[in-house]
Amino acid sequence: MSDDAIPAVLPLRNDLVGETPYGAPQLDVPVCLNVNENPYAPSDAVADSIARRVRDIATMLNRYPDREHIELRKAFARYLAGESGVSLPFEQLWGANGSNEIMLQLFQAFGGPGRTALGCDPTYSMYPEYARDTFTTWRVVHRRDDFTLDVNATVDAIIRTRPSLVVITSPNNPTGTPLPMDQLAILLDACRKAGVEGAAEGTHPVLVVDEAYIEFRDPGTPSALTMLAGHENLAVSRTMSKAFAFAGARVGYLAASRGIIDAVRIVRMPYHLSALTQAAALAALEHTDELLAQVDHLRRTRGETAHWLATRRYHGRPLRVAESQSNFLLFGGGFEDRERIFDELLKRGVLIRVVGPEGWLRVCMGTDEEMSRFRAALDEVLAIV
Missing domain, CATH: 3.90.1150.10 (Aspartate Aminotransferase, domain 1)
Structure with a gap:
């Protein structure tokens, strides 16, 4: 249109x-070959598990789903413990309709009029739209010619612009560039020192690492999840759309401090994850090894x-x-x-x-x-x- x-x-x-x-x-x-899907469809065994889960809840669709989707959040925790070696309580996890909704909820919670979000371009082209839709000013720092971060310029921009959100994609879209953990540590330190324009004294930017494609990283490469402990302003966004071959189900999730999760819970729509979505995601997570094969x-x-x-x-x-x-x-x-x-x-x-x-x-x-x-x-x- x-x-x-x-x-x-x-x-x-x-x-x-x-x-x-x-x-x-x-x-x-x-x-x-244009939207970064996993080209290998789920097997009949996965489809059968999804069908059984959906059938089990179909007779209860007259009732609203669990708006806190606690069973699914616990399943995310089990998956991340195995995938990244990071154990989290379910209270530090949150699900939504794709990582797009996760990102929008973060912008709704921490952006808004008078607030700025900072990214490093080239990067995912939806970020400016999340900013536009939440009346958040969008600013960028240019990456280097090889698409790695210009860390010094990014730190300078954090201190100068006092953003409420700093959004870094790793691996980056559309370049595939990973974010090394030593660079993440520098950015976290900058956010710890920076203030936020339009916010109360003593508040600091939320650093969001969008790991939509993280399962495709080289073996041995750590996830930003390993930095969550001790960094209450770090949020890590994930999705089941890519490596899990689950793009059609629209399931994303967030790992962060309880404070960030509670902030997102304020802006979420009531019952935002349908019972059908929760059932399908739980079935898929039962077949993690097969789906990631x-x-x-x-x-x-x-x-x-x-x-x-x-x-x-x-x-x-x-x-x-x-x-x-x-x-x-x-x-x-x-x-x-x-x-x-x-x-x-x-x-x-x-x-x-x-x-x-x-x-x-x-x-x-x-x-x-x-x-x-x-x-x-x-x-x-x-x-x-």
């Missing part, structure tokens, strides 16, 4: 005039694809490939008309994403067959553009 589809007689908010809805293209093509293979696919892309040439120059610990790769670095490359790939049945800095494109990892078709199509396109 374009903005001109909204009749002029409707009192649309002034700051929304001319805006268009967020969303990557949803097209019916053979190879969809393809993560190692997708990591290998990422490495192989990165090496292959680096051997391709565009106008006589090797393609640049951003170092990634996610399930996608940002590549190009010098495309003069990336829209044409996107269109030519689409003509060949391959959908990727035009996102990030000019001159770059992003492709997520698909099945072996999908990646083979991507490679063949890109070779054809590079030969003619």
